[in-house]
Structure formats: C-alpha cells, structure tokens
Amino acid sequence: MGALRIGVVGATGAVGQEIIQLLEKRFFPVLELRCFASMKSAGSTLSFRDSKIVIEALGPSSFKGLDLVFFSAGSSISKQWAPVALKDDAIVVDNSSAFRKDPNVPLIIPEVNAHALKTNQGLIANPNCATILLLMALAPLHRLAKLKRVVVSTYQAASGAGAKAMQDLEQETHAFLTNRPYTRSVVPFPYAFNLFLHNSALHDNGYVEEELKMLIETRKILEDDSIRLTATCVRVPVLRSHSESVNAEFHFPIDPSRAYEILQKTPGLSILEDRVCNRFPMPIDATGQYDVFCGRIRKDLSQDNALDLWIVGDQLLKGAALNAVQIAEILLHDALDTSRKKTLL
Ligand SMILES: NC(=O)c1ccc[n+]([C@@H]2O[C@H](COP(=O)([O-])OP(=O)(O)OC[C@H]3O[C@@H](n4cnc5c(N)ncnc54)[C@H](OP(=O)(O)O)[C@@H]3O)[C@@H](O)[C@H]2O)c1
Numbered sequence: 001m002g003a004l005r006i007g008v009v010g011a012t013g014a015v016g017q018e019i020i021q022l023l024e025k026r027f028f029p030v031l032e033l034r035c036f037a038s039m040k041s042a043g044s045t046l047s048f049r050d051s052k053i054v055i056e057a058l059g060p061s062s063f064k065g066l067d068l069v070f071f072s073a074g075s076s077i078s079k080q081w082a083p084v085a086l087k088d089d090a091i092v093v094d095n096s097s098a099f100r101k102d103p104n105v106p107l108i109i110p111e112v113n114a115h116a117l118k119t120n121q122g123l124i125a126n127p128n129c130a131t132i133l134l135l136m137a138l139a140p141l142h143r144l145a146k147l148k149r150v151v152v153s154t155y156q157a158a159s160g161a162g163a164k165a166m167q168d169l170e171q172e173t174h175a176f177l178t179n180r181p182y183t184r185s186v187v188p189f190p191y192a193f194n195l196f197l198h199n200s201a202l203h204d205n206g207y208v209e210e211e212l213k214m215l216i217e218t219r220k221i222l223e224d225d226s227i228r229l230t231a232t233c234v235r236v237p238v239l240r241s242h243s244e245s246v247n248a249e250f251h252f253p254i255d256p257s258r259a260y261e262i263l264q265k266t267p268g269l270s271i272l273e274d275r276v277c278n279r280f281p282m283p284i285d286a287t288g289q290y291d292v293f294c295g296r297i298r299k300d301l302s303q304d305n306a307l308d309l310w311i312v313g314d315q316l317l318k319g320a321a322l323n324a325v326q327i328a329e330i331l332l333h334d335a336l337d338t339s340r341k342k343t344l345l
Contacts, residue, residue, distance in 0.1 A: 003031035004332070007066045007090065009081065010073030011035035011046060011055060014163040015095055018321035019070050024049055026325060029332070036062060037073070063088040068331070070324055071095060082123060091331060092123045093324045100125045100217060107220050110326040111268045112139040117330060124327055127221060128213040129319025130154050130233065130242055135221055136292040136318065137311050138248055140266045141259055142222055145250035145305070149228040152214065155236045155243040156198060157283060160315050161186060166239055173237070191237055198233035208233060241283035242315045249306040256297045259307055263294055268318065271295060281312035292318055 006023065010016040016037070023030055033048050035055045042057040056062065058077075063069055063085040071078045071085075075098035082092045082099070099105040106116040107125045109132050117124065127135075134152060141147070158169040168187040175182035176192040189196040200209035211231040219225050236243075264271050272281045273295035281293035292313035300306035313319060 003029035004067040005032040005034075005065055006030050007034045007036065007063060007069035007085070009036045009058065009069060009071045009077060010095075011053075012037040012041045012044075012163075013072055014159050014166065014316055015072040015320045015324075016070070017046075017163075018316050019072065019324060020046065020048055022317075022321055022325045026329070028325065028328065032066075034062070034066065060084065063090050066090045068093065068328055070328075072320070072324075086122050090122075091120075091328075093126060093327050094123065095126045095320050095324055097128065097213065098125075099123060100127065100213070101220075107217060108327050109135055109139075109221060109323060110330055111136060111266070113221050113223070114330055117327070117334075120331075124331075126320065126324045126327065127217045128210070129160060129315035130156065130210065130231075130244065131214050131217040131221070132319050132323055133242055133292050133311055133313040133315065134214065134244055134246065135218060136266070136269050136313070137263060137294045137309055138218075138246070139222060140262050140269075141248065141250070141254060141307075142224075144258070144262060145252040145254040147222070147224070147227050147248060148251050148305070149249040150218070150230075151247040152229065152231045153245045154198070154210075154231065154233045155195075155238070155245075156210075156233060157236065157238040157240050157242055157315065158187070158191070159240045160242060160319075161199065161235070169237055169239060187235075191235075193237065195234055195236045198235055200233075207231075238283045239287075240314060240316060241286040241312055242319065243281075243283060244311040246309045246311060247300060247303075247306060248309065249300075249303055251305065253305050254307060256299055256307060259297050259309075263297070268292060269294060280310050283312060286312045286314045288317070289314055290317055290322055 045052040068091045069085045072095040075096040078096040078098035158165045164186045168184045172182045173192040198210040210233040214231040215229040270291040272293045280295040296310040
C-alpha cells in the first residue's frame, strides 16, 4: 500500500480541521484528499499542502475510490454514511459515538490497546475524548496493580462541544465584558465566567451520556467489565483542553513514586509539575500538544491502594484527531508490513 486516497467528513469542524492539519504535519502519505461537510459549506475551500480543496456535500458516490475515510460530523451522519463508505471498500475511522459499543467494532487508543485493531472489519471507533485522556494515564497503572474503582470529575473545554461552542464562549465573554446582550448558538447556559454540568442527554439514573460513556468505554478498552467507575462531567469556560481529577483504587498496592516512574516512561504521556511552585498541568500547557499531561499523583489518605491524579490533555488532538490519525498510521504500517512479507515469500 503506497499513498492513500483519503476522505474527511466534517472537514470544517473543530476535529475535522485538526485531522487535515495532522495529515500534513505528520507527512501522512496522501495521494488525494476529499473533504466533506454540510450543504452550507459545500463549494467553499480549505488549504491542504499547497493546494485548495473544494468542500463537497455528501452523496451516494462520495466515497468511490477512497481508501480511508475519517468521520467527524456527529453520530447521525456516521450512522447514515459510514456503511456507504464501507460498501465502497474504504476503511472508516469514526470519531463519533455511533459504533463505539458495537462488539464487532474495535475501540482503540493506540498506546493502550492497538492489539485490538487486528479484529477490525473495516470500521474502527475512536473513543470518547475524556476517556482517552483518562486511560492514557490509568492503563499503564492498571497493568501493574489492576484497577478496581475510579472516581473522576472532568473540567471540559468549550471546543469539546464543537467549533460553534468555542465561538459562543469567546463572543459571550466579550459581550459580558462590554455589557452587551449575546444570544448563544449551541451552548445551553450562560458560559462566560460560569460552568455547568455536561450538556449531553440526561438518563433516568441521573447520569449524563458523557459520564456513562466513560464507564462503558473504559471497560471495553481495558477488556475488564469488573472495573467500577463513576464520573461527573462539567463544562468549564476554557477554550481548549480538558482537565480531570481522578481517584483510582487498585486491587494491589501502588506507591506514588512507582506510579511516577511508570508514567514517566509511558509514550504519549508527560509528567508536568513543580511542587516548589505548586504548579501542575493546566489547559494552556496541553493546548496544541500531542502528549497528555499528568501530575500531582498522591496517595489517597482515605482509602488503601488508591491514588489521586490530575490529568490534562488537548481533547481535539489526543482526545480526537491525533488518536484517529495514529490509528490510520498503524493500519498503514501493518499493511506495508504485510505487503513487504508477501514480497519476501
Ligand atoms: N470536539 C471534540 O473535542 C471531540 C472529541 C472527540 C470526539 N468528537 C466527535 O467528533 C465529531 C465532530 O465534532 P466537532 O467538535 O468537530 O463538531 P463541529 O465543530 O460542530 O463540526 C461538525 C462538522 O460536521 C459537519 N456536518 C454537519 N452536518 C453535516 C452533514 N449533514 N453532512 C456532512 N457534514 C456535516 C459540519 O459541517 P458545516 O461546517 O458545514 O456545518 C462540521 O464540519 C462529533 O461526533 C463529536 O462527538 C469531538
């Protein structure tokens, strides 16, 4: 397999734009790039390498001839159009939640469970952003001491709700400071100098969808249904990068110094802290960075075999676009490997 014909659905969105930039920055071998968005954006252009790409609306023959399509336009679009792309023999890497629970669809964080890619049938799901950041730190510790229970509170940025939510936060803050009225386009509650519980669907059990995703996806990725997890997800007035306060209880004792040692060696994760200055990872540290940042690992004084951790990561990158592109890179690498082996035989 040489250079690929790539499609990006949701190319004008917060995640789609990052995918396109990463394909360029990481020298992904792109033979052709086709970009799709809603009817409203069709006909406008975006830049890729030295050329202008005209954005197209989706149609029945959109995916013909494409090798790999990234979907990041919401789950209803993925449910409607991913099967069309698969039928046209494209591999699909989906950023939405449409197929994450499907037992036949691998849910992949490359640093954590790349082995599960082997079972893919052409469709691979990218996990929820808060779950990716969480497991980048917890998976290496789980391998050592086996996770028993996690209590996590998230502090999620506006960009997690898409490009328009970022505009809402910026414009509402400006309006607030200049004492002018502002009508929000997607954010449901006052956002400037405020916070609110995550704006995903509320279930009968009192959890919002985002919180349940963190439980279900953690179990699927770590292949351990005995893990207990309770999450509280909060939207905070930060433009980019989610933060998480994590309490993790393990079956076996694990000392903070050992946890630091392991996480320092974990690819894709950086320890960032200065205890003298009481400085730990912040969203501005993580923004635009590939790594997830962790710090303030301490023994839980209230519970044996438990640690507290603080995690921050750019959810548009490692929580979405970067993770998706890394999946594509592994698929490409494996395909190259197979064809090389075939040539040698
Ligand atoms: N934002 C994150 O941090 C994050 C993290 C993980 C996963 N995700 C998932 O990634 C997906 C995209 O999120 P986002 O934050 O990038 O959202 P976004 O900024 O709102 O972008 C949505 C994209 O979908 C396109 N779109 C809307 N209706 C369409 C249609 N009928 N046909 C084709 N394209 C259509 C939009 O095009 P127009 O510009 O033309 O409207 C836009 O390109 C969602 O499933 C989300 O859950 C997001």
